[in-house]
Amino acid sequence: xxxxxxxxxxxxxxxxxxxxxxxxxxxxxxxxxxxxxxxxxxxxxxxxxxxxxxxxxxxxxxxxxxxxxxxxxxxxxxxxxxxxxxxxxxxxxxxxxxxxxxxxxxxxxxxxxxxxxxxxxxxxxxxxxxxxxxxxxxxxxxxxxxxxxxxxxxxxxxxxxxxxxxxxxxxxxxxxxxxxxxxxxxxxxxxxxxxxxxxxxxxxxxxxxxxxxxxxxxxxxxxxxxxxxxxxxxxxxxxxxxxxxxxxxxxxxxxxxxxxxxxxxxxxxxxxxxxxxxxxxxxxxxxxxxxxxxxxxxxxxxxxxxxxxxxxxxxxxxxxxxxxxxxxxxxxxxxxxxxxxxxxxxxxxxxxxxxxxxxxxxxxxxxxxxxxxxxxxxxxxxxxxxxxxxxxxxxxxxxxxxxxxxxxxxxxxxxxxxxxxxxxxxxxxxxxxxxxxxxxxxxxxxxxxxxxxxxxxxxxxxxxxxxxxxxxxxxxxxxxx
Numbered sequence: 001x002x003x004x005x006x007x008x009x010x011x012x013x014x015x016x017x018x019x020x021x022x023x024x025x026x027x028x029x030x031x032x033x034x035x036x037x038x039x040x041x042x043x044x045x046x047x048x049x050x051x052x053x054x055x056x057x058x059x060x061x062x063x064x065x066x067x068x069x070x071x072x073x074x075x076x077x078x079x080x081x082x083x084x085x086x087x088x089x090x091x092x093x094x095x096x097x098x099x100x101x102x103x104x105x106x107x108x109x110x111x112x113x114x115x116x117x118x119x120x121x122x123x124x125x126x127x128x129x130x131x132x133x134x135x136x137x138x139x140x141x142x143x144x145x146x147x148x149x150x151x152x153x154x155x156x157x158x159x160x161x162x163x164x165x166x167x168x169x170x171x172x173x174x175x176x177x178x179x180x181x182x183x184x185x186x187x188x189x190x191x192x193x194x195x196x197x198x199x200x201x202x203x204x205x206x207x208x209x210x211x212x213x214x215x216x217x218x219x220x221x222x223x224x225x226x227x228x229x230x231x232x233x234x235x236x237x238x239x240x241x242x243x244x245x246x247x248x249x250x251x252x253x254x255x256x257x258x259x260x261x262x263x264x265x266x267x268x269x270x271x272x273x274x275x276x277x278x279x280x281x282x283x284x285x286x287x288x289x290x291x292x293x294x295x296x297x298x299x300x301x302x303x304x305x306x307x308x309x310x311x312x313x314x315x316x317x318x319x320x321x322x323x324x325x326x327x328x329x330x331x332x333x334x335x336x337x338x339x340x341x342x343x344x345x346x347x348x349x350x351x352x353x354x355x356x357x358x359x360x361x362x363x364x365x366x367x368x369x370x371x372x373x374x375x376x377x378x379x380x381x382x383x384x385x386x387x388x389x390x391x392x393x394x395x396x397x398x399x400x401x402x403x404x405x406x407x408x409x410x411x412x413x414x415x416x417x418x419x420x421x422x423x424x425x426x427x428x429x430x431x432x433x434x435x436x437x438x439x440x441x442x443x444x445x446x447x448x449x450x451x452x453x454x455x456x457x458x459x460x461x462x463x464x465x466x467x468x469x470x471x472x473x474x475x476x477x478x479x480x481x
């Protein structure tokens with residue numbers, strides 16, 4: 001098990017915080033061009049291709065400053081119809097996403113890469129706006145040590161302070177004493193000698209049910225708070241409702257979050273009915289899992305039966321239209337979408353891939369931070385696969401034991417000169433993916449604002465009316481008095 005570490009300034013070593021294949025990778029010229037586009041040029045290009053979009057509305061979106069959701073990453077599929085209607089579709093948006101360790105450097109002198117961009121332009125400015133208790137700075141995590149230690153080392157260099165790097169594993173998965181506690185709203189971390197240290201601000205990479213050990217409200221500034229996770233950052237059910245509400249708000253502007261057809265608030269017994277509605281092809285999701293856990297792709301009666309035989313912790317599911325091969329995709333309200341997929345390899349095989357776009361909110365508005373892609377294990381074929389997850393699943397995380405995770409980096413696709421070409425996307429697609437990501441982050445940030453009353457307290461009754469799941473409600477830690 002990991003221990004509490006104290007990270008000193010000048011301890012950042014690149015090889016500790018980037019995948020070996022990303023360490024010396026050269027950023028693709030087209031991706032570099034995208035990252036160097038200023039906001040005005042990006043907006044003009046997008047409006048030129050989407051003349052129905054109101055320029056002022058788009059400007060207000062890109063200059064929006066988040067109140068709660070400071071840093072997020074969307075997973076997107078590049079899809080098309082038989083008539084060539086291509087678009088980027090949002091699968092989900094994650095608070096506290098991974099991505100830094102997979103990103104090539106923007107310049108030769110770019111030692112810290114995205115770690116520095118995010119901390120310097122988003123975390124530190126957000127922290128300065130808060131009235132904080134006295135204390136140290138910390139990075140808390142439950143997986144992805146490579147990146148979380150990178151954030152801690154970079155933060156130590158930027159501030160000149162010692163940073164506490166503290167594991168905080170899911171209380172359901174560990175019998176060890178929690179090293180992070182809260183007293184009257186202030187976070188304390190315990191070092192290896194048993195001393196407790198107050199924390200004024202914490203950078204959070206806690207992804208597995210963070211609400212069961214981190215309160216929704218705290219005096220310590222937590223970037224991002226668990227409120228964001230409950231509002232959609234780690235809650236697919238509320239995320240979809242946030243997207244729908246925000247789509248209604250911006251409908252007149254011509255902007256829209258693209259997402260699969262989604263049926264919400266589905267009990268387990270109802271699942272077969274909704275799968276049937278989508279023609280026997282659907283995706284069923286546990287709304288509160290992540291890292292590839294709790295997602296069930298269904299393309300046959302056997303896969304539906306296997307899902308129904310399982311036991312699940314929560315009471316609610318969501319069911320979405322399935323995007324696969326043209327021959328076996330769900331038919332949605334907007335027609336039948338199927339995967340564009342990768343450019344065929346030397347064997348003529350096409351693979352499904354997704355795109356992760358990470359963004360952060362700064363005093364000047366949103367900025368892109370990191371991008372990478374992932375491909376499925378087996379190629380996309382016209383015949384319905386026996387194991388659809390092997391063809392459709394792109395997530396790289398593998399749970400290998402209690403609080404232990406591995407990653408299948410053989411399917412990681414970098415934004416470098418080699419991998420990017422295989423994705424078959426261009427500058428306009430990157431712009432579309434970026435704007436879709438920003439829209440989802442704003443939607444969830446607005447949902448988070450709605451879930452607090454004027455005194456800043458969590459609106460439990462409203463949350464329960466939006467997500468009536470007693471199992472989830474019993475886990476939520478509201479906060480110390």
